[in-house]
Amino acid sequence: MSKRRSRLWEVERSLVDVAMGRAKADLVIKRGTLVNVFTKELIEEVDVAIKGDRIALVGKADHTIGPGTLVIDAEGKYLSPGFLDGHVHIESSMVTVTQFARAVLPRGTTAVFIDPHEIANVLGLEGVKLMLEEAKGLPMKVYVSVPSCVPASFPEFETAGAEIGPAEVEEAMRWEGVVALGEVMNYPGVIYGDEKMHGEIQVSLKHGKVVEGHWAGPIGSELSAYAASGVSSSHESTTKEMGLAKARLGMYTMVREGSAWKDLADVIKIITEERIDARRVCLVTDDRHPEDLISEGHIDHIIRRAIEEGVDPITAIQMATINTAEHFNQDQDIGSVSPGKFGDVLILDDLKSVEISVVIADGKVVAKEGKLIEELRPPTYPSFAKNTVRVKKRPTPSDLEIRAPIDEGSVKVHVIGVLEGKVNTKHLVEELEVREGKIISDPERDLAKVAVIERHKLTG
Amino acid sequence: MSKRRSRLWEVERSLVDVAMGRAKADLVIKRGTLVNVFTKELIEEVDVAIKGDRIALVGKADHTIGPGTLVIDAEGKYLSPGFLDGHVHIESSMVTVTQFARAVLPRGTTAVFIDPHEIANVLGLEGVKLMLEEAKGLPMKVYVSVPSCVPASFPEFETAGAEIGPAEVEEAMRWEGVVALGEVMNYPGVIYGDEKMHGEIQVSLKHGKVVEGHWAGPIGSELSAYAASGVSSSHESTTKEMGLAKARLGMYTMVREGSAWKDLADVIKIITEERIDARRVCLVTDDRHPEDLISEGHIDHIIRRAIEEGVDPITAIQMATINTAEHFNQDQDIGSVSPGKFGDVLILDDLKSVEISVVIADGKVVAKEGKLIEELRPPTYPSFAKNTVRVKKRPTPSDLEIRAPIDEGSVKVHVIGVLEGKVNTKHLVEELEVREGKIISDPERDLAKVAVIERHKLTG
Incomplete structure (x- = not known):
């Protein structure tokens, strides 16, 4: 499990060998109905052949089955790409990355895009690195955004535990697993010319990374100004109008349904009422409390909510898979069930209720009927990350x-x-x-x- | 005109200043009906403010107009992103890049993705570089794919003028303006394990570049094998079934309508009959003879053809703008009229007939009513690029x-x-x-x- 994931260029030849039948697959899922997130179709009688951690073939796979191949029959079931959370702070679940993975993998979440700004507020970049390191051994993929707003506000309002500026952002942009600059909450800083915010945005763009947004302001010229800076998403929309304004400017509109904030019922109207192209709309949680993860679920829950509000199931799944992967330029690896991608495949008993019977991540069955197959190794943390709440006296x-x-x-x-x-x-x-x-x-x-x-x- | 184009990180602050009204725009287009390629909507009464070569604001722009701002009234007209040709060999038009630009800019083509494998067959990588160099001064953007199949066939069939292999591809991947490996025509080589083809694909993927396809084979396991190698497009589909098979595997299906090959009437049925999501479908010419460019047009012609076949105009324009830009990971720069992108905007008199009255490229008006505003400087070529047809004797x-x-x-x-x-x-x-x-x-x-x-x- 702590084995490094493959890069496509390292393994493409062996995938081709399997697809051609010259080598055998490790895992074949047979005769499922594929939720095709590219064409927005349901395609019946589809096999998926997986070699190592990647998909070699989608189609008819009998010729890829050998004596060592695990075969899973998916007749009468649906095959979906693993679900992605496009914006989440794991710290808000008040658990470690490993515990979070334990809770959400059985729910079908195979990758998360995290903005670890809570730990960064305490430990700075070292905290971000700890999250990345812990994530490495997990069957759940973790893509990191470098927190842009640490501290979250100004010295007048807050005593900061750490500070991140353009130099720190530039350093972190070189780390493997870093895909974006984290939500630029200081949107007034962007539109009124704050040096630090622009510095961070510029180094991120220069490194070819995505710049994540957080816009709760007016939807006129100021929003255009924000978008012109290079920010290309926002999860901070509470009304249909806000969601629509962002989508029209080409920002990815992240529809949020977490524990503290539930925007979906209003914002999803951009799809159900305005009928816009959903290609730049994603489903995200932002913050999710542990009890809600256990009782309601994670991205599976938001997909269900979207379907309840009238979104068709394939579109809802697109918003939690390929759209998110494309936003972060990771669609060569995740977000679809297609050749060359990681073997992150869900077998669903029912599409509308998003009932997940099997979760496959990196080509391995990791959960069945809501339960992990194998326990995850508990993480260890260095001492500098512990006992960080330092107060003068116990409050009375x-x-x-x-x-x-x-x-x-x-x-x-x-x-x-x-x-x-x-x-x-x-x-x-x-x-x-x-x-x-x-x-x-x-x-x-x-x-x-x-x-x-x-x-x-x-x-x- | 030979000024280098901006990078977003160099100019984002000045764009923000314009959007906020603190600085004034160079060009404002007023009150057009925007073809929104993100949301698939027509949005009325939209202004576009441009500063330098990029768009600062899309919305209401009165506050960005100063004494030095050129204002164009677009009332009653449509605003579209400049058209993109996702796959074209300029050499097949038997003219220089500059001459090609002269013909297609007035037709609304503001960027082309070229695979200069014809010149490479004669001059190797040096020929590719010549095309790139010539393109630099043009108002039409030129993105280059490094030819993957030079020579195009085998020594038994062809005497080659040059050879390109993995080492040459790797060298070219570092050049500015190179975005992809050119069409991998040797698809048997890919699926049967040819060293050279896999070497080229691997170095391209390693450099984060797109790998362009050309698949004319069967649509079963072999096509899956081809896709598993990392190839992510194909313009070589002559039937609906071929187009559909590729789209379902997540490959960008490039619908070709050039001079020699006209596949659109059949392949566009994936949209008009199968009603698939068009997000990974692009319109391309591949080869276009000069007389057809003059008499019928370029991408404008294919969009018209798609509309004639029953595609709705906004979808047709998406297939020639944002879809292509996303495929090549260039949507932060081109493919839409939105803040931060290059000021490549078309003003159309009519949507269905794609009648273009004004072409704006890099924020400058370059053509009006089908005519270039300013002549392009004729290119000069080094002597090694001339008189390359060397035959023993004149044929009789x-x-x-x-x-x-x-x-x-x-x-x-x-x-x-x-x-x-x-x-x-x-x-x-x-x-x-x-x-x-x-x-x-x-x-x-x-x-x-x-x-x-x-x-x-x-x-x-």
Whole structure:
């Protein structure tokens, strides 16, 4: 499992040998109905022959079967490319890359495009490297975007644990597995000429990498300006209009349905109502809590949601496979079941409900009926990556006391109103009780105190 | 005109400045109906602001207009990306790159993907370089594939003027403007394990380049084997079934409509009858004679032909713009009218008849109403590129005499039957008159003698 994946040029000859029957396949899937993400067709009676970690043939494969070939009968079932998550922060699932893979591989996710900006906020580039290193041995492919906005905001708002600028981005662009600059959240910086943001974008483009976007601003000239900088995607659309504006400028519109933010019902209308070409629309999670991964699923869940909203199943699968692969220029390796690509194939019992019976990754069966076949080796981390929450003292309830200008009675307070499943919040003013000069939380009305504690520099 | 084109990372900041109105555009096209090749929509009342050679904004552009801005009113007209020819041998037009540009720019072709294997057959890599060098100063962009099959056949069939192998391919892969390995015509070599062909494919893939195909063989396992090698396109389909088989394997199906070969009427049925997703279908000419360029046109003609056959105009334009750009991984520069891309924009009077009134390339108006605005500088060639037809003696009619076994009467002869507009030929046997022991041609029945004369090594 820790064997390095092949490059096509290293193995193409042996794939040709298998397709021609001069050598035998390691694995043949027989007589499935192929979800063809190129032509948007269902094609019946298709065999797939795999040699090593790549697909040698798609068609009729009897001549590639030898005594050592594992044959899986897929009659009456569907064959889909492994699902891709085009934008996810694994740290938001509060687990390691390995644990994440354990949860999502049985759900059919065979590759993820991660932006490890949470670990980078703590450990800088070294943290990004740790994620890459851990990922190397996994049957789930991990493609990395170098975080562009570390720290995420400005010194006025945040005490940063690390900083990443153009020089660090340039260094990381040379690492294997790095495919993009991570979401450029500082979009005001881009349109108003921030040196650091432009520096990072420029070195990324120069290295031929994709620049990932995050645009939550207006959809007029400013969005054009953002796109002109070279940013070519955005997962930050909460309405049909925002999604449409980005798609029309050629940005990949990533439709997000995670745990905290659920934009699909609105944004998918660019397909179901506006009927635009879906070629530059992808399905992504952004953030996904562990309990949701277990109970609802991962990309399989979003595909189901898209189908529920009226998207036809093949288009929904395109949005979670070939479209994402093309955006990141990885379609020579992933995103389709076709000759030369990695053997990442799902066998589905049903297309509309996306019921996955077998998950094949790198040409090996890794999960069956929702369960991993072989346990993944737990990762080990160096000591510098542990115990990074450094606070001056353990917080106590009294640290959260808020003094009121009166002793008893009630006062008006500012409240950050959460909009369920949305990234935006609402400014509310509510009445809260005061006792002994202190403002009292009201769990009944879901009014709680929140605090940010500095955890990098022992000042919090 | 000989100014080097910008890279996006060099100019992105100035594009952002224009989009935000902090700097002014050089050219603004106002109120056109945009052919949106991403979303497959027509969008009305769209302005396009261009700075230097790239697009800064697509939307409302009044704030980008300054005293020095050229404004073109496109009300009631259509805006399309410049057309791309995804596979063409300029040598087959029997003119220089400059002359070719003169003919096709007014027809809306702003970029061509050339495979200069004819000049390479004579001059080797040096010939390829000459084409690249000549192209540099032109307003038409020229992307080069390194010829993979030089010589085109085997020593038994052909006396070669030059040879290109893996080492030469590797050298050329480092040249600016080289984007692919040229059509791998030796498909038997690929599927039967020819060292040279695999060597060339491997170095091309290693350099991250596209490998162009040419498959005229059967559509079963052999085609899978060919695709598994890394070849990702084929323009050599003469039937719907051939086109479909390639598209289903994820190869870009290039629908060819040139001068010698006219495959569109049959192959376009993959769209009009099979209704497949057109994302990996492109329109190409392959070979185009000068008189046809002048009388019928170039890619504009093929788009018209596709529309005549029932393809909707936006899909037809996608097949000649964004699809081709994506295949060659050049969509960050060409293939769409969107921020950051080169200012290659066509203003069309009518969509269905593809009537082009203005051609803008690199942000400059280069043609109007079918005429170039400014003459292109004639190229100069080094002496080694001239007088390359070296024959022992000037051919005379007696060289074409064919002796018959009888003196007078008639004999049966083998005839290569031409199938009008098709690449295949037919083996015919015809009766021809014999006079004084010589077989006589019959122009009435279009039966002529043909000969191949060795022209490289003074042996012919």
